[in-house]
Amino acid sequence: MQTESRSQREIVRFEDKIALSRDAAYRFTALAALSARTGRPFTVALSGGSTPAILYRLLAAPPFRDAISWRDVHLFFGDERCVPPDSPDSNFRMASETLLSQIEIPPQKVHRMPGEMADHDTAARQYESDLRAFFHLSAGEYPRFDLILLGMGPDGHCASLFPHKPALQEQQQLVVATEPGLQPFVPRLTLTLPVLNNAANILFLVAGADKAETLARVLEGPLDPEALPSQAVVPANGSLTWLVDKEAARLS
Numbered sequence: 001m002q003t004e005s006r007s008q009r010e011i012v013r014f015e016d017k018i019a020l021s022r023d024a025a026y027r028f029t030a031l032a033a034l035s036a037r038t039g040r041p042f043t044v045a046l047s048g049g050s051t052p053a054i055l056y057r058l059l060a061a062p063p064f065r066d067a068i069s070w071r072d073v074h075l076f077f078g079d080e081r082c083v084p085p086d087s088p089d090s091n092f093r094m095a096s097e098t099l100l101s102q103i104e105i106p107p108q109k110v111h112r113m114p115g116e117m118a119d120h121d122t123a124a125r126q127y128e129s130d131l132r133a134f135f136h137l138s139a140g141e142y143p144r145f146d147l148i149l150l151g152m153g154p155d156g157h158c159a160s161l162f163p164h165k166p167a168l169q170e171q172q173q174l175v176v177a178t179e180p181g182l183q184p185f186v187p188r189l190t191l192t193l194p195v196l197n198n199a200a201n202i203l204f205l206v207a208g209a210d211k212a213e214t215l216a217r218v219l220e221g222p223l224d225p226e227a228l229p230s231q232a233v234v235p236a237n238g239s240l241t242w243l244v245d246k247e248a249a250r251l252s
């Protein structure tokens, strides 16, 4: 493992995606323990994608599963595809199969996005009002998640913030409906940038050779967040950590 720190971010390189995911599981467990020590619930926004799925499988099994007090965890979602929760494309379904079905978490502490609603804007507003109620937010305030997990697509998107889409500009709403830039081509619900950037901790999980070129542009290229939305994730008062495997980091 090699670590490199720059002004506001840490980039940690791993031999492969299993080592990367194991490190993410340790970080998740440590942050959960930190919240538990302060007597607060641990609030996490989960990501979709194949790399986070490996992390969820690790968290669902010993030793991590038994080291986390799941009763004190609230799981939210950073984005969702607009499909029913039992669809193979659903991020909730992926999280259920890999993690939720294996841990003892009260169902009311799993806050899924209502991807099945026919009116996607209404679905976004409903999730936003759930967030506002849970985090006791006044007008103009954003939730502060203890941890937001993100993957990065080969086009540089994260959550469902795709290049050159209006969702990238959103400053007022916490959750919006958006069109995708990649498969599956179904509309999405996503947390917006001000929410991501208000998190206490952000972990990007990026693995695979198909990400190498984009990762190098995101981490080292000129700033162009319209084209590379992952560059727009810069928490104002939180930590930003990129966990990347050797293949993804080949050009960085």
Ligand code: 6PG
Pocket (backbone or CB within 6 Å): 047, 048, 049, 050, 051, 052, 079, 080, 081, 091, 150, 151, 152, 153, 154, 157, 158, 159, 160
């Ligand atoms: C989704 C996501 C998305 C994902 C990236 C990376 O719903 O697809 O939340 O942002 O995390 O596309 O996915 P991979 O890890 O599968 O490349």
